[in-house]
Amino acid sequence: MPIQKTNKADILLRCWEVFHREGYNAASISKLAEASGLGKPGLLHHFGSKEQLMQAVLEYAREQFHAYVLSVAQEHLPPEQRLEKLLRRQNRLAKYERRGCFFANMALETGRDEHFNPLITTLFEEWQQTVAGLYALVSTPETAREIAYRLLLEYEGAVTMYKLSNDTAHLEGIVERAVQYFKQHSQTQI
Amino acid sequence: MPIQKTNKADILLRCWEVFHREGYNAASISKLAEASGLGKPGLLHHFGSKEQLMQAVLEYAREQFHAYVLSVAQEHLPPEQRLEKLLRRQNRLAKYERRGCFFANMALETGRDEHFNPLITTLFEEWQQTVAGLYALVSTPETAREIAYRLLLEYEGAVTMYKLSNDTAHLEGIVERAVQYFKQHSQTQI
Amino acid sequence: MPIQKTNKADILLRCWEVFHREGYNAASISKLAEASGLGKPGLLHHFGSKEQLMQAVLEYAREQFHAYVLSVAQEHLPPEQRLEKLLRRQNRLAKYERRGCFFANMALETGRDEHFNPLITTLFEEWQQTVAGLYALVSTPETAREIAYRLLLEYEGAVTMYKLSNDTAHLEGIVERAVQYFKQHSQTQI
């Protein structure tokens, strides 16, 4: 087994932080290399190029988002609580260093790049499906999808407003609204 | 008084396009200088630095947004049509070269920068006030503000989704929803 | 004794091709390692350094040149035909991928390097001796040496012109001239 000064997940975590904090263009290989503990050639040895590193980071971020946020949808809790917990976790991520949503940030800065676009798009679709899955427990699938979509739009907007204002009320409002939607439809269905 | 080879508005327009297309960090002084017609020293002579140029561009973009989009709210049309026209104009801007919303793009890339933040924040507030003003014609001021706020969030989200997917349905959905809100409350009030 | 995954001659052949195609400086260890099948550390493990690898390649190329070209001088054919065949073989090498003469290429790019110089010089001397040996069959040794020397100069010049123009006439002219010299002196001697 070869030596492994730093494991790949660790490198990706640190690079993710840099990309998240600085943005794609402003995150230089130097900064990424320093943050990851490897030298510049070491980092490029592992990932080939900045672009490929970014792809790896996007995939890693997606996995982490699944593990930390979306997985909540499968927990043994009342659906409403699962939704609330899921959104709170996501808010916690966004509030960390006031960075907002990694995927939304990258979407607006590099979203038209053919290498990054599919990864970001997929994540948003998965979010919608997951959230729609929860609403589907209290409404029709179609309505659930619609609510999830609208909630996604609102969330991305909220995260932008939060980043500008540093006012977490924008994020908390999302949770409120999500729960409210949930309640409205629960009653409707009865 | 000597003639002005290139007038300031023209320069700002061209720089706006570069910032919008490339993003703040990726827009180099070289590209900006070439696009603006002035040389690099000329551009910096006028504006001092890239940062100050960006501030000027943000102000210019705000003026243009007022003149082209928000001004619609004062036209002699039924309020509902004003709202629809306003949003359609705004969508037309976003669709141009699939660039999305200039202010949202800059918010996510540079929004924490103390020089740019107030300009972007102000624009969003003005948008909200303008749109709320229209809704206030058919509902209470408070409800109007709330709808305008939610519409803003949705719009920023929609513009992100549009940039990723190149599907204008995201933008058109906003118009529909805005009009729908309008109708709902009009009926309510009667 | 363990089997040898790749034998040395094979490695040298592949490295020779890279050096020939790219030139000494432009041939990177990466390219050489990939072409040779060994990794970078493997290649350097075998040869110590790029410089030492080049020396090995020069020696290998010299052996191959002896086996494929100069050996023709010993075949059982009329001397004139041996000369012609020898030169045609040499031309065939030069025409391969329009690479010209490996030794002349290396002479001009790295000929002053003390490690490579003797190997290249020796090859040229051997060529002269071999060709002079053939001319010596129909003229005095001194004349033979002179003709061989002049032919060497012309050949190196021709190979340069061929590389520039991609016109094989430069190379074929050498064969013609060599045969013509041969005939002139054959007649003279009679």
Add this chain to the structure above:
Amino acid sequence: MPIQKTNKADILLRCWEVFHREGYNAASISKLAEASGLGKPGLLHHFGSKEQLMQAVLEYAREQFHAYVLSVAQEHLPPEQRLEKLLRRQNRLAKYERRGCFFANMALETGRDEHFNPLITTLFEEWQQTVAGLYALVSTPETAREIAYRLLLEYEGAVTMYKLSNDTAHLEGIVERAVQYFKQHSQTQI
């Protein structure tokens, strides 16, 4: 008039020297920048890229070769002396720091590059025409062209041998042979 710390001809001369001494690939922008007195960005500001700089250097070298070597063919001297003087000048260039012929060096290292090839090819053609012009004074145009061509081949070969051996006899032999050709044909014509 803008400031001009170093004039272009001077820069080209110094870069020529570096390219001549080191070869194209081994001549780094750093070395070229240092030699030329400008910094790296300054050098690239003037020429755009290493490739374009090389093109400029090739053109400059050609001009210099015309002015210093080929111009001799127009002097008021007996043709034979003009030829001898021309070749001696050319030899003097080749002997400087044992660099050999700049155009032959570049031909073998980069001659297949489409940007450099035409410039090198043209120079060789001009050399042939000039030398043929002198031989044409004592023989038929066709013979003159043939002699000039053969002399070119021999010269390029000689310059290679000189670079390897550091023995100027290779170069001086060219002058002798050239003069000898001249005398042979002068007598023939009478």
Add this chain to the structure above:
DNA sequence: TATGAATGAGCATTCATTCAT
């Protein structure tokens, strides 16, 4: 005012090489 030249720092990437297993 406008513009070519200049600059020091930094860019992403590759270099030849060494190390550790």
Add this chain to the structure above:
DNA sequence: TATGAATGAATGCTCATTCAT
């Protein structure tokens, strides 16, 4: 022995900015 990882230096080039005229 072979091979992934690591490394310090250098690659060609661009950055935002300043200077001098």
